[in-house]
Amino acid sequence: MIGQRLEHFRIVEKIGAGGMGIVYRAHDEQLDRDVAIKVLPAESFRDPSSRARLLREARTASKLNHPHICTIHEVGESEGQAFIAMEFVEGQPLSALLEGGALPVDRMLRYGVQLADALAHAHERGVVHRDLKSANVVVTPEGRAKVLDFGLAGRLSREDLTDATTQTQESTTLSGKIVGTLAYMAPEQLRGQPADERSDIWALGVMLYEMASGARPFKGQTGFELSSAILSQAPPPLPSGPGGPPPAPLRSVIERCLEKDPDRRYQRAGDVRRALEAIESGTAPTAWPAVKYALSRRRWPALLAGLAIVLAIVAALDVGGLRRRLLGGAVAPGLRSLAVLPVANLSGDPGQEYFTDGMTDALITDISKIGALKVISRTSVMQYKGAKKPLPEIARELKVDTVLEASAVSEAGRVRVTAQLIEAATDRHLWAESYERDMSSILALQSEVARAVARAIQVKLRPEEEKRLAGARAVNPATYEAYLRGMFHLNKETPADVQKGIAYLHAAVEKDPADPLAYAGLALGYIAIAHGADPTEDAMQRAKAAAATALKLDDTLPEALLASGFVKGYYEWQWEEADREIRRALDINPSSAEGYFHLSWFHALLGRMDEAIEEHIRAQELDPFNPANTAWLAELYRWEERYDEAAAEALKSIQMAPGFPVGHFVLGLVQQDRGMYDEAIASLQKAAEADPEWRWALGPTYVAAGRKDEARKLLAELK
Template sequence: MIGQTVSHYRILEKLGGGGMGVVYKAEDTNLGRYVALKFLPEEFAHDRQAVERFEREARAASAIDHPNICTIYEIGDHQGKAFISMQYLEGQTLKHRIAGQPLGSDEVAKLGLQVAEALEAAHAKGIIHRDIKPANVFVTATGQAKVLDFGIAKLLRPVSEATATETLTQTGVAPGTLPYMAPEQLRGQVVDARADVYALGCVLYEMATGQRPFREELGPPLIDAILHQMPVAPRALNPRLVPELERIILKCLDKDADMRYQSARELKVDLCRLVTPAATVAAESPQARAWRRTVRRALPLAVIMAVTLLTAAFLWNLGGVRERLLGPPGPPRIESLAVLPLANLSGDPQQEYFADGMTEALITELSKISALSVISRTSVMRYKASDKPMPRIARELNVDGVLEGSVLREGNQVRITVQLIHGPTDKHLWAENYQRELRGVLALQSEVARAIAREIQVKVSPQEQARLAGGHQVNPEAYELYLKGRFHWNKRTEGDLQKSIAYFQQALEKDPDFAPAYAGIADSYNVLPIQGSLPGAEAYPKARVAALRALEIDDTLTEAHAALAWVNWRYNWDWAGAESEFKRALELQPSSGHVHHWYALYLTVLNRTEEALREIKRARELDPLSLIINANVAWVYYYARQYDQALRECQKALEMDANFPQARTYLGLIYAAKGMHQEAIAEFQKAIALAGARPPSYLGALGYAYARAGNKAEAQKLLNELLEQKPVPLLPVAQIYAGLGQKQEALAWLERAYEVRGSSIEFINISPSVDPLRGDPRFQDLLRRMNFPEN
């Protein structure tokens, strides 16, 4: 066709072609400009469905006016050949730009941001692209990204002649390009904008690493990989990649659409933060930082009056035109919130427990609002006395809003000052002072939570309103003792847990009906067996009694429901009862990272992997800096036998703290399960050294690894060490015997653990370490006696 004239276009050269079109460079003789002409291939010229798809591309793309989408000029027909006239671009496709080599983090973020903005515009028009891939993204000579080829776009609502019910394909094959298709596309399910987010995640991955997330070439293996496997972490392939960009990519690629970015706009916001990072400020003392913020946010009245006088005439003449045309600008939308540690203004370090307790109480109150995601205590406490700029804190915690303030306790009076800030911009939104007697502190906390909910206009259900309206008076001495108990409980050492129990009991001596103190006792006794400080048969019944008493006094106490759930599954093996309590706890406090975390462990033991992953990832969202929650993401994958993904998640946790012994132990377990026994031994040895002691569970894991590696002498040494302890740690002993292949002994020790409700015995339902015992009828009988529901 070179040299021919089609309508008012003179064909100059062929630019390329694909399965559904051939593209030529042409000159528009009417307007004197270059255009790109796309023709249907000859073999499809008389195919009605192909022609309809071809025209649909033009209609879909022309409905969106956006600088990152290739402009469509017209649809035409020449001697029975349909063609589209579109913007001519100089540059190359992203496929050629990548060419098997990773791009720099900055370029990945900038190009990804432009594509996300294009998709945001398309989705706003009700259009899903469904075929985002490097070949359909053009990069101009100036670095501008242009999205091409809307040929299989799905129209969610009518655009031009198209209807919302179009199926777009009659072949029975899901439309799209296989390596970039979301799992729900492959399953033939109804897709929405999140399928485009997944595809863009694949493109970001390819830009960042030079290769696709899944490299299988054949259809069935590739489909299986997309549906069931996890991609290699991008930074494992490109260590220079920015960690935050890796996080963004992996969130796009989550197989569960509900766990991905829920819109291109959400993805755009995170990419925008990378492209235009907030300016940082020099470090300064907490006092200086507080003074600087106070000055900036509380301008002198004289300055305000001066500015008002200077602008009054302009505003008068403007006559409200802006408001009539555009409406008043609304406040930034706040859907997620972090409550930073309240500053202790007393000047007395001994009052830190009170400031920390008030912080935790505000988090608890706000967590009752299901429409608001509230970051948990563990993560926000990392910012105690922090000098980090607010935008950086908001970015690290992935929140829209930040609440900061101070608390002053003077005798029986409590004064709280809080201010709400839009995290990404550091813009002050609202501030208030509250003062109450200590006996009214619960009502004060509820009042602050209600005020914040009103200010950010978050939806609060009638049930949540009723719970936030609570706040009966408390005995000041009992409340103070309770806060001291929680202060020590949060430290989680054996000594601190014993102190917490003592403080909670003292609180009950002051007020025998103070339900939170009973819940605190239950929490403390629930944790002691995990540390090996107290046998489960002794600790768990006490936890149960305390939790039931707390609920008898106050059935809306989340901590008590969670504590009772823990006892039900770890001691009573009442699986249905445990789940009922977990669900009630999450109904009362949807943003409790602590409850989501415990519920995930429960689901893991029952081998309900998808639910467990959903819960542990939600816990991580709510408590992103918690080392144990990040490590337990790997732990869930380990017990699900997804060892490669477990390894990646464990390495992420160790990037947060390479000296976290629990993560080292998990890494050893993963290596052992993969048959990498020497690596497992090395990790267990590191964990023991980091622990500063010789925890029985670590010794059992190390002995098991030695046994599996064939070093029976070292395994026997560790076995002897455990057998000499008083009391003997039952499960670690059974673990080493299982590794040595001594089934009779292993089963005998498991039976003893069953009889005394040995800590963590319920994990034999899923543990790879006891796989050699699973075929034994005695092992199966043991599982039946533990009341496990049938899978």
């Protein structure tokens, strides 16, 4: 099929094959992306009802939206050939990874948590995998496990199952069809009973055993021997792995997943995830007591009531800190800094980048309203968009202890978001949740995520913070889309994009004249024009009017307060009023790097240099990879004649962004102040090369260096 087309997919190469079809890498020519195409064999459809059922289940699975589940993009047919288009996941199958033997405990726990989380997400939405195995899990280069083929598992016929389980001689006739699956099948499936969520938990237990030992728990030379072992034998004790013997709590988790009786297993994948997370964090007990299931059902109510009374008394007294553990679980102390990584675009459509980038901005803004947290600003986190760095490395670079990952897709007036909070040092999942809402409730969804983050790391919200986050208003979906598109273009910062962004924001205002966000965006757009290469005379007046309207509609909107403070400070020279506006913005959004940046410069212009430098350093901490923050901090140091610090910060800015002129400009001024005229001129020439608007800075330096002819020539050119 190489080179052929299925609808708008061009087949590029074969990448795998199995009992449920051949898998190809293909190129989606409509959306310009690579996908994986599973071409379903005709024999997988024994009758029309089988065909309808499989396609229906695949479509149901396509609604799953989770970072550890391979996304199904499309289910279709072309000239009678059924196919399924899926996310193309780069990486190595877990089965291939395990050919090298057992994994270190920390790594297998990380994968185990991710897989259990994926199962929990699917099970909560009524989707059972039924063919979970290590060959159906891919580990990406970043160390993330992704489950493939949700909703695509073919149900074995009773004849196939009988053939496999009664086979008494070694044979390859069934190997491509079900022998690989047989090793992961739960006892109830072998007995011909339907698979449910607990069958997936059994398969997860087999994979956990594999990762911990490098071998499967049940073996047999034939299908009969293998199925007999699954039905009647206990798994061998786990041997020591690369890091020594597996911890006792891990053995207990695996043993409970592999209980023959499904009623004795974990009943929910979320319980498996929590048990594994407890082992990761070191809070699991050294062994879990055996659970007895022989109690009469009639005795359960009395037993539970008695247990509830005991727990209530013990928790009230906080014996051994039990109350905290019962109500919250263990969270490492001092988790107070966070980075929201760029929200992943699950649609695969580059045209939806405006939406996921806007979600990133909104989540940063809402979580930044929690005063106890330090939240890294947009400019610094957006450099990780599309990056494949491990999370602990990203966290070290940003100097945070937690990371929020999210993915989103918007379609047909609905938005689906999956988010997970991860402790960076351990890669431990602190919280994960999926949401689906009408677009009109998008602001409430973002606030809900912010409150969930606070709960996950046990931050108590102040009453005013709770009130702001709980008071999210409904939006007009068309207005909000225009707003997001407008901000998407403003953030690109090119003159053409700024104009395009303002056009979208005007459209947003026309759709809903009572939308404060749209007016705040307009104010920022006109400020960008006023400070751009080609300012218009009325740009700052328009910015002032838009900011005033936004504040009339919502006087707690940080974006509007910042815009108003900017106009009052840099345009009207009302420093004290500007200071008040910016401080109000920072009261509401204490992690606003932009707020601290402007507050710093207002104080510098008022001669309050100690405050100015302290505030600028705070802006730099919140936005560490913004070259403008670093370059202008260098200028403050220069004003104070702290030349070594000024030069160091200017060089740091240049290293971040060699094409950003301000770093070269400030370094040139430092060199000029030190009498290093040749070096200063070289630095200022680099600033002018980066942006010709900065050529003027060479004039005073030419004069100071005694190069008056060059100064006159430059002056004539600038005229």
